[in-house]
Amino acid sequence: xxSTFGRLxxxxxxxxxxxxxxxxxSARDLTVVGWGGAAQAAQSKAMFEPFVKDTGTxxxxxxxxxxxxxxxxKAQGESTxxxxxxxxxxLVLGCEEGIxxxxxxxxxxxxxxxxxxxxxxCGVGTFVWSTALAYDKSKLGENGPKxxxxxxxxxxxxGKRSLRxxxxxxxxxxxxxxxxxxxxxxxxxxxxxxxxxxxxxLDTIKKDIVWWEAGSQPVQLLQSGEVVMTSVYNGxxxxxxxxxxxxxxxxxxxGFIYQVDSWVILANSPNKDQAEEFLKFxxxxxxxxxxxxxxxxxxxxKDSTGQIAPDVLPYLPTAPGVIxxxxxxxxxxxxxxxxxxxxRFNAWAAQ
Amino acid sequence: xxxxxxxxxxxLRASLRRAERRRTLRGLGLALPLIxxxxxxxxxPIAGMLVKAVQNGPMPxxxxxxxxxxxxxxxxEERTVPDEAVFAAFAGELRAAAQNRTLPxxxxxxxxxxxxxxxxxxxxxxxxxxxxxGTWRDTLAGxxxxxxxxxxxxxxxxxxxxxxxxxLLAALDHRRDDNDHIQATDPSRAVYVASLTRTLEISxxxxxxxxxxxxxxxxxxxxxxxxxxxxxxxxxxxxxxxxLLVRTASWLVILQREGPLNQALQWLGLIDQPLQLVFNRPGxxxxxxxxxxxxxxxxxxxxxxxxxxxxxxxxxxxxxPFFTAFRRVxxxxxxxxxxxxxxxxxxxxxxxxxxxxxIGGANDQMVSALIAFxxxxxxxxxxxxxxxxxxxxxxxILYFIYTRVVGTDGVKLG
Numbered sequence: 177x178x179s180t181f182g183r184l185x186x187x188x189x190x191x192x193x194x195x196x197x198x199x200x201x202s203a204r205d206l207t208v209v210g211w212g213g214a215a216q217a218a219q220s221k222a223m224f225e226p227f228v229k230d231t232g233t234x235x236x237x238x239x240x241x242x243x244x245x246x247x248x249x250k251a252q253g254e255s256t257x258x259x260x261x262x263x264x265x266x267l268v269l270g271c272e273e274g275i276x277x278x279x280x281x282x283x284x285x286x287x288x289x290x291x292x293x294x295x296x297x298c299g300v301g302t303f304v305w306s307t308a309l310a311y312d313k314s315k316l317g318e319n320g321p322k323x324x325x326x327x328x329x330x331x332x333x334x335g336k337r338s339l340r341x342x343x344x345x346x347x348x349x350x351x352x353x354x355x356x357x358x359x360x361x362x363x364x365x366x367x368x369x370x371x372x373x374x375x376x377x378l379d380t381i382k383k384d385i386v387w388w389e390a391g392s393q394p395v396q397l398l399q400s401g402e403v404v405m406t407s408v409y410n411g412x413x414x415x416x417x418x419x420x421x422x423x424x425x426x427x428x429x430x431g432f433i434y435q436v437d438s439w440v441i442l443a444n445s446p447n448k449d450q451a452e453e454f455l456k457f458x459x460x461x462x463x464x465x466x467x468x469x470x471x472x473x474x475x476x477x478k479d480s481t482g483q484i485a486p487d488v489l490p491y492l493p494t495a496p497g498v499i500x501x502x503x504x505x506x507x508x509x510x511x512x513x514x515x516x517x518x519x520r521f522n523a524w525a526a527q
Numbered sequence: 528x529x530x531x532x533x534x535x536x537x538x539l540r541a542s543l544r545r546a547e548r549r550r551t552l553r554g555l556g557l558a559l560p561l562i563x564x565x566x567x568x569x570x571x572p573i574a575g576m577l578v579k580a581v582q583n584g585p586m587p588x589x590x591x592x593x594x595x596x597x598x599x600x601x602x603x604e605e606r607t608v609p610d611e612a613v614f615a616a617f618a619g620e621l622r623a624a625a626q627n628r629t630l631p632x633x634x635x636x637x638x639x640x641x642x643x644x645x646x647x648x649x650x651x652x653x654x655x656x657x658x659x660x661g662t663w664r665d666t667l668a669g670x671x672x673x674x675x676x677x678x679x680x681x682x683x684x685x686x687x688x689x690x691x692x693x694x695l696l697a698a699l700d701h702r703r704d705d706n707d708h709i710q711a712t713d714p715s716r717a718v719y720v721a722s723l724t725r726t727l728e729i730s731x732x733x734x735x736x737x738x739x740x741x742x743x744x745x746x747x748x749x750x751x752x753x754x755x756x757x758x759x760x761x762x763x764x765x766x767x768x769x770x771l772l773v774r775t776a777s778w779l780v781i782l783q784r785e786g787p788l789n790q791a792l793q794w795l796g797l798i799d800q801p802l803q804l805v806f807n808r809p810g811x812x813x814x815x816x817x818x819x820x821x822x823x824x825x826x827x828x829x830x831x832x833x834x835x836x837x838x839x840x841x842x843x844x845x846x847x848p849f850f851t852a853f854r855r856v857x858x859x860x861x862x863x864x865x866x867x868x869x870x871x872x873x874x875x876x877x878x879x880x881x882x883x884x885x886i887g888g889a890n891d892q893m894v895s896a897l898i899a900f901x902x903x904x905x906x907x908x909x910x911x912x913x914x915x916x917x918x919x920x921x922x923x924i925l926y927f928i929y930t931r932v933v934g935t936d937g938v939k940l941g
Binding site (some may be wrong): 274514515518 | 613635643645646716717718721722762780784785786854888892905907
């Protein structure tokens with residue numbers, strides 16, 4: 177019995193050794209990593225497949241769930257990923273840490289084609305998603321909320337309302353409701369008085385707030401009538417109205433917070449040339465529009481909204497006349513302050 | 528009678544010892560996978576957590592001279608900004624750290640001390656001149672006036688030694704102030720003790736409710752005929768086969784304002800307004816009780832199954848009324864199951880976080896939710912480990928008190 181066990185171990189070891197050798201010997205195909213789900217399916221159809229078809233380059237897809245810790249691990253040792261879609265905070269941190277390759281904008285095309293802040297030294301913005309104010313039009317009709325002040329007005333709109341649990345996208349909206357100009361929100365939040373002011377505003381509707389955790393929750397809360405209005409990711413409202421024939425509306429003029437997801441090339445990628453070729457290929461208005469039509473996440477290139485389907489436009493944060501109401505999520509601010517403000521939020525919640 | 532020579536005795540002993548050794552080795556060999564598994568996946572991670580809770584971080588490696596100088600910084604009195612030697616060492620090492628890309632790691636660590644330190648450090652490194660303009664002290668303060676303040680140096684000082692009590696203090700809502708004195712955290716940010724108490728409180732309530740629900744059920748199961756008992760057992764076990772997330776989501780649907788439960792209660796005329804059963808404490812307790820109930824039923828049931836029915840019959844035939852017989856005979860015999868069940872449910876409940884996260888309100892979060900936040904979002908693994916350590920210590924203390932009161936075999940109470 178003992179010898180059988182020994183042989184098994186040996187066999188396993190030899191197999192593992194061979195597969196390692198095989199992995200090291202063959203040049204790795206370009207590996208592109210997205211966030212999986214509907215988003216990656218749409219990107220695959222609009223961007224990845226045409227790239228493989230037109231250039232003949234082999235492409236392997238993988239997906240992940242975010243976290244700078246994961247990228248730190250990937251940056252050490254042998255690389256297994258080349259191009260990765262990252263959120264704004266991972267872009268800032270990873271760029272500082274040198275995890276990503278510096279982009280050669282000469283090869284990628286004109287930086288000026290991008291909306292402000294969506295192209296930088298490490299990342300190419302690929303789509304814009306947002307957290308906005310939404311309500312059920314079949315219940316409120318044309319008299320829905322018009323501003324974040326309405327969100328905080330329980331006289332005018334009785335019932336519960338819902339925000340994402342935690343300080344992010346709660347403090348900003350509280351200050352907007354309290355009359356702070358969008359441009360001053362993060363200046364205010366950087367001071368103790370500004371934070372106090374935001375929590376004081378939240379105090380006024382504390383018992384009427386349902387805090388959501390997962391992105392699917394606010395839609396469910398609206399659907400079940402648990403809340404009368406909510407903050408929500410715009411793509412979720414688009415998906416719900418399409419799939420469940422709901423009649424939810426987004427109050428864009430109330431103000432919303434948008435964030436950009438970007439493509440980065442890992443610094444230790446052996447396929448850097450291919451990766452740059454890939455990014456240049458996929459980042460065109462037409463391909464971004466196709467993704468936008470499937471997800472209602474906004475293109476990052478200027479003049480990309482022309483071909484967006486009319487039934488998608490009402491859900492698009494970068495649509496003309498909409499983006500002007502948007503507030504860019506201040507990633508460096510939140511990377512610095514999230515822990516302290518999260519403690520403050522939890523202490524406030526426990527009062 | 529045979530005579531046995533001394534050498535034969537020795538041989539016999541030796542071969543006996545050999546046989547014993549072989550048996551021990553074989554036994555060890557069989558247990559080896561489990562021992563290795565426990566070591567790799569249980570002992571090492573916990574040891575790692577305990578170490579992480581007191582490990583200070585990368586500062587002594589990244590800024591060695593600065594951290595050595597700052598450790599000699601005087602304590603015990605009102606501190607003033609350190610002298611020029613510290614500023615000069617810091618400026619030199621800061622530039623080196625920026626060049627070899629170790630600075631972000633340090634920036635993340637220092638941001639745990641003072642929010643905003645990360646940006647301050649990165650911006651200072653970017654704009655740091657080659658040589659000082661006058662003194663380094665004036666140069667740094669010129670880049671950002673914060674470098675002229677004690678607070679920023681005190682934070683650097685706290686990050687200087689290899690070991691720290693800072694994380695454990697933070698987990699208990701205390702911190703070292705700028706003069707290195709231990710002080711209570713400002714109430715507006717003190718959340719960890721409250722969260723630990725809340726975790727223990729919710730777990731205790733859930734355990735108690737589980738016990739009250741499970742004991743009669745297990746008793747019924749143990750006394751029913753085999754076929755009926757099996758059917759009921761399947762009903763008890765059914766939740767085990769459903770994913771935790773699905774069960775949590777179904778409770779969300781059942782308990783919500785316009786959900787089936789509220790509608791039924793309104794239809795029956797018991798209430799006029801829908802009850803708020805979800806996004807608050809009762810919702811969390813209902814859902815957790817449901818999820819954890821089988822862990823209480825099973826141990827109690829298996830112990831009760833082993834109690835011979837004759838004992839109760841004997842007690843009754845000796846004239847004891849049913850309840851006396853139950854209280855004096857059956858209940859003490861079933862206690863080992865109760866002990867095991869309570870322990871199991873309580874310990875599982877302490878680590879819960881998905882259910883409270885989805886069903887609870889803002890004030891129903893368990894400590895594991897905070898640990899997950901610190902681990903995944905801010906990478907403050909020191910504080911996360913410290914919270915884990917405090918939770919572990921509290922659990923061990925409670926376990927010892929519990930076994931003292933109830934007894935390890937559960938019969939001492941009777």
